[in-house]
Amino acid sequence: MSITIENKVALITGANRGIGKAITESFLNHGAKKVYLAVRDVNSTKALEEKYGDKVVTLQADLTNQASINALAEAAKDVDIVVNNAGIAKLASPLSDNAEEALTQEFDVNVFGLLRVANAFAATLESHKGALVQLNSVASIKNFPDLSTYSASKAASYSLTQGLRVKLGEKGVSVLSVHPGPIATDMGAAAGFTEASDVSVVSEGIVSSLKAGDFHLFPDEMAKQFEGAYQSFSDNVVMA
Template sequence: MAFNVESKIALVTGANRGIGRAIVENLLAAGSKKVYLAVRNPASTSELESNYGERVKTLIVDMEDSQSIYALAEQASDVELLVNNAGRLEISDPLSDHAALALQKELTVNTFGLLHIAQAFNEILVQNHGALVQMNSVASMKNFLGVSTYSASKAASYAITQGLREQWAENGVQVLSVHPGPIATDMAASAGMLEVAEPADVVAKGIIDALAAGQFHLFPDAIARQFEQQYKSYAETIIEAPASE
């Protein structure tokens, strides 16, 4: 299954900065007809609106609020490509005093946010023969101290992404699970990983190429590709294999 972004209508959550903004700009450069900018603060997308005019439209969404997510779907029923980029990181280890609260906050956005957005846009993506891109992480495959609860929430979202791929396959909806390593964003800065981080454009360009190639997994940067080398065989034979009847 392949998906070409040219002339398509897309929606990107967390579109105002970092990876989300890079995805918006690369989609438009690749010929996407229109991109909805789904953010909490509409003032944060003013520069994108100034740069791209009618090719972008800002919509308000709070990924912690399921009703807000369903309202988003009602305003964007023409979406063909849904990029769920918005995420939350709380610096926490399993024995931190605030670990339970950190995990709760991260699960709300990173995992339940994915569930709600997939359910809200289900009929739209099926009707439009669309695609979902879910921003996961190498942290979904390995737990890292300092971001342990974040890793747990991303492992859960990766599992949900696999389920969506299997369930939507018969409806012609493509699903792409993106697993970056450190990328030069505010999130990487808060995790103290800017020194080894790569530009956000490597993720955005990788998404466009992976969709066109019909891939399920994307490991877009050098550190991520080290994971891919070890994970590839397992992914192909277990994760990506057709479900047994």
């Protein structure tokens, strides 16, 4: 199903920086009517508010708290597109002393956070025949040893995204699973990536993929290499 950004109302979690901020700006540049900036710290979006005025609305949101996400959905009942962008990454291998702690935290945000958002907004997206966009990662299909727990959380979120594609699709809702490689963000720098693509390849890719009605987006150069190797499995198993 094709979804255009023009005149749509969007909500983006983690919209204050990095990929989330880039998605906000791309959506507004492509004619979005309004973008809800769903963030933990409502003071972190002042620059976006000053730049875009009443085209952006900041809302407090904590992906680890069901009541917070329910309140978010109540405050944004006019939303057409929900972008679940917020996530966390810990440096932890399977043998790290902090592996269990890291995995628990990453699952709470990256996996259970997706479930909370998807369920809270399902009825609204169904009524608007809208779209859910989930920021996954190339780490969802390959484990990176020093980011093992993050990779595991993204593999789980990608699996859930596949299920959401079917179940929300039955209700007329489009689902897009985004799988970036290294992107020039604070998270990417913390993970040790010295060569990374600009955030705009992700944000502009989302605009294009929603319009094309795609399920997968592998936006950057490294991600496209994964896409080439993964295509047959995707076509014959995931999308079958």
